[in-house]
Amino acid sequence: MQDETKLESKKVEVLPVAMIEHAQKIALLMTQIERATSIGVVRNFLKSRGLKHSASSWEELRTRRIIPALEQESISVDDLYALLRRTEGFGRQHVFLYSCAPDRAASMLSEERLRPILRDRGILVAHGSPLLVELPEVPTIVDVVWCGTSENKYVLFKEVEKRTTRKPRPEAVDQSAKTITRIWDIEEHRAVNFARLWANGLFEIRIASKDNATRYHDDLAGIFDRLKPFFMRSEFREISLKSVKQNLWAKKSELKDCVRFSTYTLTNDEGLTLRANASLSTDDLAESEVLDKSLSEFMSDETTHCSDSNIYLNTSDGGEPNWVHVLLNGEDNEFAITAAIVSEEYEYVLQQIQAHN
Structure with missing residues (x-):
């Protein structure tokens, strides 16, 4: 009787934690790429690798093109990081130009100077991969990249911040109480800002555009304040356009x-x-x-x-x-x-x- 009532145990496949984290990283990475650019740009990225690239929707592009290419090792996660770096934060932004003396710029952007400061603040992540965050509670530097050589060299700081906007609902009118009730939904958005210092002295601040603002004075002040450990505002003068x-x-x-x-x-x-x-x-x-x-x-x-x-x-x-x-x-x-x-x-x-x- 005991054998007859004995339940057959079922095997449950438990995915390793590393595999789950890897899948979550790819999902978040693809979400940020989709928000940053168009299907056409990603299709051209796949086409340049000689891969199948036809797709009529983001879902199709992700499930039928990107994921199989990753599984077949035709592309890597680092390739997706590079695609995100190439597309996120270019356009839909306000750019402010400054300059400083080239010798000061070369000194300020040197890796020997900046890496210890970044390391002390826990900003540089392993292997140089950007930190993947969606809606940080405070503005967060997620990536620092050095590119170029000699006079064309620059260092680029990428910052992610959470912005909130209010979206009004239709007014609720109560005739019996003679009241009008207004309710707003609070919506959260991911915004990406950049600061780039060139060896020739050019300094750019790029701020993600806002739907309800035409002036960015406070945003600029905030970014310069967060950049104080690396660059002081007093080092730069505005470039008139x-x-x-x-x-x-x-x-x-x-x-x-x-x-x-x-x-x-x-x-x-x-x-x-x-x-x-x-x-x-x-x-x-x-x-x-x-x-x-x-x-x-x-x-x-x-x-x-x-x-x-x-x-x-x-x-x-x-x-x-x-x-x-x-x-x-x-x-x-x-x-x-x-x-x-x-x-x-x-x-x-x-x-x-x-x-x-």
Whole structure:
């Protein structure tokens, strides 16, 4: 009887902790890649490796392309880290430019100086892989990378912060109590900021754009405060972008295949403003002779300057144009990129702004 009632034990497969953590890491990594870029960019990444890359959705791309490629060791987790580094934090951000003496920059960014400071604060993680965090309670430096050689060398700090926004629900009206109740849902978002110091003295701060803000003074102050152990604010001066706004328009004929103007605003010391707007984003103000004449007459006043310019830069080196939307407004040393792009496109935009400034 005892044998008849005896329950047959079932084997339960227990996955090793390391395997579970590995799967969770890949899932979080893919979530951050999906948020940072487009399906097309990831498909091109797979295509460049000679791998199957067709997919109509993120789910299909992840389950039918990325995971099998990892299992077959056609790509590695380090490759996904590299893809995240190439796509996250390029575009949908406000960029602030500063400079310092090249000899000071070379000293401040040296690995010999920074690594002990990073190590004391537990920032550098094993094997140089970035720290994967989604919504940290406090802004957290998750990655530090040195790239380039000699005058082109730079160090890049990547910071993740949790932002909260309020989303209103429909008002609840109680006629009997003569009350209106308003409730907001608190939504949490992951934002990524960057600081990069070049050996030539250029210093960039890139802040993830906010939906409800046009000024980033407090955000800048916070980032500089968190960077104090590495770089002091007093080391840097702002780089004015007044010249690039003027110069791009002055060179509009020779740059017609490279730059397109959507808005252009002139202001003089008397407070008078002349603003030109294109009706469509595909239009180019530089093609209008009448507009050019009006702006030229207004610019004849020596106190007139361009206060803001809304442009598109062509980042393609041939073939179909690839236009990146750039806003030259805000603070004197500020520009913004409105859409997500990849690192190569951002570097081109930065190079063009420096070249014409």
